[in-house]
Amino acid sequence: MTIRFSKAVAFLVSFLFIAPSFAEEAKQEDPAKTYQLLNLFSEVFEKVRSDYVEEKTDQEIIEAAIQGMLSSLDPHSSFLNADHFKDMQVQTKGQFGGLGIQVSMDPSGLIKVISPIDDTPAYKAGMKAGDLISHLDGEGVSGLTLSQAVDKMRGPVGADITMTVRRNGEKPFDVTITRAVIKVPSVRNRMEGDIGYIRITSFTEQTERGLKKAIDKFNKEKGDRLKGIVLDLRNNPGGLLDQAIAVSDAFLSRGEIVSTRSRRSEDIQRYNARPGDLADGLPVVVLINGGSASASEIVAGALQDHARALILGTRSFGKGSVQTILPLGVHGAMRLTTARYYTPSGHSIQGVGIDPDIKVEIAKIEKIGVGVGTREADLRGSLKNTDEDAKQRKDKADEERNGKKEDVKKQEDYQLSRALDLIEGISLYSEMPRNTEE
Known part of the structure; x- marks a missing residue:
């Protein structure tokens, strides 16, 4: 394990072994096997870091790894980086910026609308619960995590976003929505x-x-x-x-x-x-x-x-x-x-x-x-x-x-x-x- 890697994954290791719920589980596992798996993570991390077609920061890679670990548990567990954690805290107070739409990840890999929020841009644009969003500004959402898709839907207040929508077997159609400060x-x-x-x-x-x-x-x-x-x-x-x-x-x-x-x-x-x-x-x-x-x-x-x-x-x-x-300190939080x-x-x-x-x-x-x-x-x-x-x-x-x-x-x-x-x-x-x- 290189020194470079040790610095990069220090947060991940502490995340695995300091949190009480994981510590209890670690007692039941063979420590040697656990460290072998961390070495496997080290190898993958270094390969991505050095050979991936586009340069990625250590933070991007580590956060993506944590997001993958949590999102594999169930549809509602996820990682919130510092910006997302701040947004979540604002939303629970009843005011936030965006489209005014509650979404989840559909098994097809598309974004599914749970419900539009009353009197928000998404609601006024005619978005309906059950709609599937396949493209955001012409880019497909397949392969994105829910957090990544939500990131793309956010943006400056007053800026437009065009979403391609599939509804109940109808032909796909585009809906353009202007982002606004959502006061609910x-x-x-x-x-x-x-x-x-x-x-x-x-x-x-x-x-x-x-x-x-x-x-x-x-x-x-x-x-x-x-x-x-x-x-x-x-x-x-x-x-x-x-x-x-x-x-x-x-x-x-x-x-x-x-x-x-x-x-x-x-x-x-x-x-x-x-x-x-x-x-x-x-x-x-x-x-x-x-x-x-x-x-x-x-x-x-x-x-x-x-x-x-x-x-x-x-x-x-x-x-x-x-x-x-x-x-998780300055790194954000996890929804578990x-x-x-x-x-x-x-x-x-x-x-x-x-x-x-x-x-x-x-x-x-x-x-x-x-x-x-x-x-x-x-x-x-x-x-x-x-x-x-x-x-x-x-x-x-x-x-x-x-x-x-x-x-x-x-x-x-x-x-x-x-x-x-x-x-x-x-x-x-x-x-x-x-x-x-x-």
């Missing part, structure tokens, strides 16, 4: 008659505060005339775990919200609701679809298991894993899948999703949901669900989804209309006089 209000609200409508687009640091403001606004406007609340989590890709817990807690007075279980049994964590219900027992309907993932599924699962809300829509995405951001989360009833939704209590397909001509059936289980390298009854639940949901669909009248937002009707019905029923006999 996590919570939006309005009144629908005497029913409060709350849409959470993602779970950021603003979410709990925004939810409380919305409910306070409803109470001030309607008082005792408030009939219930519709909580719209459609196309919400998730976000901060603590904010999902806070939103669930806002409607629950007691009981478990979610538990997380890592590789070590002693690391199980349980999160419980505190006394108090911001909605004061009013009916709640939660809207979900195939774009509702992660933190959205925590909320839907908790309210469903405690029978606090009716879940309406279509089956959710099925991302039941927890990613921990582990800072460290646990699975479980609903209060003890079910993992990994690769399965949350099944709605009332299944209502989208009837809008321009669909707002995922629409193409892409979910966590479809992603390359996704974690397997270890629940014994998970396969049965998934098979049942697939059978229902692939069965004959009823013809429904086209409306602007059919799912929301059904949710409002449901709350109106519950409210009317609760006001009906009861006949009793003594």
Whole structure:
């Protein structure tokens, strides 16, 4: 091993042997074999460094090696260099620069749209959940990592980018989008008659505060005339775990919200609701679809298991894993899948999703949901669900989804209309006089 190599991979070696989770694993491996493998890495590194057709810096090679190691674990583990780590920290605060689009890597090697964010350049340009992006400014994305593709989509505010899109078997077409500073209000609200409508687009640091403001606004406007609340989590890709817990807690007075279980049994964590219900027992309907993932599924699962809300829509995405951001000093951070989360009833939704209590397909001509059936289980390298009854639940949901669909009248937002009707019905029923006999 050369001195040159020792300097170049010092970070990688410390990464492997200092992190506690890797140190424990290293004890179970033969140290001699581990160092042989590091020597193999040394040989490959030096060959790339000296013979690759284009000159690459040591940092580029090492970061690419780490990215490859993490991305091979599952679709959600990745390396964040210093710039990406800074961008991620900004995004969780609810403001960032870019197109306003949530993406993942498709098994085909193309970039798949999970969902466009409301009222962003991508949303206004007509991008849809399930779209496949094959080219960025004429250059193919095949062979790029997700981080590399995201890098290409970022750029100066006001600069255009042209993406080649494939949609549901249609001929590929180009979409030109102008980059902008994305300011995403996590919570939006309005009144629908005497029913409060709350849409959470993602779970950021603003979410709990925004939810409380919305409910306070409803109470001030309607008082005792408030009939219930519709909580719209459609196309919400998730976000901060603590904010999902806070939103669930806002409607629950007691009981478990979610538990997380890592590789070590002693690391199980349980999160419980505190006394108090911001909605004061009013009916709640939660809207979900195939774009509702992660933190959205925590909320839907908790309210469903405690029978606090009716879940309406279509089956959710099925991302039941927890990613921990582990800072790596000046080098950035790593996003590592460290646990699975479980609903209060003890079910993992990994690769399965949350099944709605009332299944209502989208009837809008321009669909707002995922629409193409892409979910966590479809992603390359996704974690397997270890629940014994998970396969049965998934098979049942697939059978229902692939069965004959009823013809429904086209409306602007059919799912929301059904949710409002449901709350109106519950409210009317609760006001009906009861006949009793003594």
